[in-house]
Amino acid sequence: MQIILPVGISFYTFHGLSYIIDVYKSKIKPVESLVDYSLFVSFFPLLVAGPIERATHLLPHIQSKRHFDYSKTVDGLRQILWGLVKKIVIADSCATYVNLIFDNPDEYSGSSLVMGAILFSFQIYGDFSGYSDIALGTARMLGIELLQNFSFPYFSRDIAEFWRRWHISLSSWFRDYVYIPLGGSRGSKWQNIRNVFVVFMLSGFWHGANWTFVIYGFINFLYFLPLLLFRKNRDNLTIVNPNNLKSILITIFQVFSTFMLVSLARVFFRSQSVGDAMMYFKRMFSSSLFTFPEIFPKTVLGYVFLFLCIEWIGRNDLFALEKFAMNWKKPYRIAFYYVLTLLIFYFYGQDYQFLYFQF
Numbered sequence: 007m008q009i010i011l012p013v014g015i016s017f018y019t020f021h022g023l024s025y026i027i028d029v030y031k032s033k034i035k036p037v038e039s040l041v042d043y044s045l046f047v048s049f050f051p052l053l054v055a056g057p058i059e060r061a062t063h064l065l066p067h068i069q070s071k072r073h074f075d076y077s078k079t080v081d082g083l084r085q086i087l088w089g090l091v092k093k094i095v096i097a098d099s100c101a102t103y104v105n106l107i108f109d110n111p112d113e114y115s116g117s118s119l120v121m122g123a124i125l126f127s128f129q130i131y132g133d134f135s136g137y138s139d140i141a142l143g144t145a146r147m148l149g150i151e152l153l154q155n156f157s158f159p160y161f162s163r164d165i166a167e168f169w170r171r172w173h174i175s176l177s178s179w180f181r182d183y184v185y186i187p188l189g190g191s192r193g194s195k196w197q198n199i200r201n202v203f204v205v206f207m208l209s210g211f212w213h214g215a216n217w218t219f220v221i222y223g224f225i226n227f228l229y230f231l232p233l234l235l236f237r238k239n240r241d242n243l244t245i246v247n248p249n250n251l252k253s254i255l256i257t258i259f260q261v262f263s264t265f266m267l268v269s270l271a272r273v274f275f276r277s278q279s280v281g282d283a284m285m286y287f288k289r290m291f292s293s294s295l296f297t298f299p300e301i302f303p304k305t306v307l308g309y310v311f312l313f314l315c316i317e318w319i320g321r322n323d324l325f326a327l328e329k330f331a332m333n334w335k336k337p338y339r340i341a342f343y344y345v346l347t348l349l350i351f352y353f354y355g356q357d358y359q360f361l362y363f364q365f
Contacts, residue, residue, distance in 0.1 A: 072149030089139030097132030116295030
């Protein structure tokens with residue numbers, strides 16, 4: 007028997023919980039309008055894949071009077087455009103090869119399986135952050151500012167920084183409503199470790215009732231643990247900005263190693279079962295790991311490289327296109343937006359739903 011669940015149940019459950027907890031702790035007063043409360047819980051741009059909003063943040067926007075703002079509308083459209091590029095040009099292009107590799111891991115070399123894990127990382131980032139950009143841009147056009155959900159996570163220098171920049175609304179929700187109530191960083195070192203363990207386990211389990219997600223959460227806890235034990239988990243609080251050759255080389259190593267650790271853990275996230283994931287790893291770490299991959303999509307990797315270049319240039323902003331090309335002459339800037347639009351139409355047609363619709 008299959009259970010039918012309401013659309014977006016995990017997101018509006020978290021919205022409702024944050025409201026109840028904040029009212030209970032007197033952080034906000036109960037709203038008098040059922041319409042305002044209902045709109046907060048089920049605000050349509052974020053309903054099916056977030057970001058997970060807080061009553062303390064979103065309710066004031068809903069209750070305040072709003073007027074049409076041309077500059078915010080243009081900015082929102084620009085963010086929607088970039089979100090569509092992430093989803094259709096990057097994520098869906100990677101998905102074709104990801105599905106091919108993960109569905110038939112025994113047919114490919116270890117190097118191709120590594121390529122599959124890397125492409126899946128770009129697929130899930132383009133897919134999920136692309137949806138978030140569309141949601142934030144749509145809300146901004148309506149005069150509402152939603153919480154930032156991604157802050158260029160693939161430029162992170164360690165796992166702690168990655169989780170501060172990936173799915174920010176979920177990570178901060180667990181921090182405020184689980185980690186801190188458990189005691190946070192107060193108490194003994196073992197209590198701190200316990201609190202972090204609980205958060206990562208819940209984060210994994212939130213994605214689905216499958217052991218693969220639980221193991222995914224546990225692996226990330228293991229990644230995080232050395233940073234916690236040596237008090238290095240808050241070393242990288244600002245966006246990466248190397249300023250000399252030595253720092254550039256160190257940054258490249260840190261960013262690449264963090265990205266690869268994240269990509270390897272995601273094999274469990276993508277696999278249908280623990281057995282499938284273990285078979286994937288067994289095949290990956292074989293002698294064929296050192297051969298040239300049979301699947302090497304040059305065109306897709308080229309688009310990913312250009313995508314990362316634009317993200318790098320705009321890494322200090324809320325989203326990559328917020329200020330990118332704004333100092334160009336107007337005809338060039340509009341031509342750039344048209345090129346992105348044409349790319350969207352060129353790649354459009356592949357029937358890949360948003361990954362986080364299933365969560």
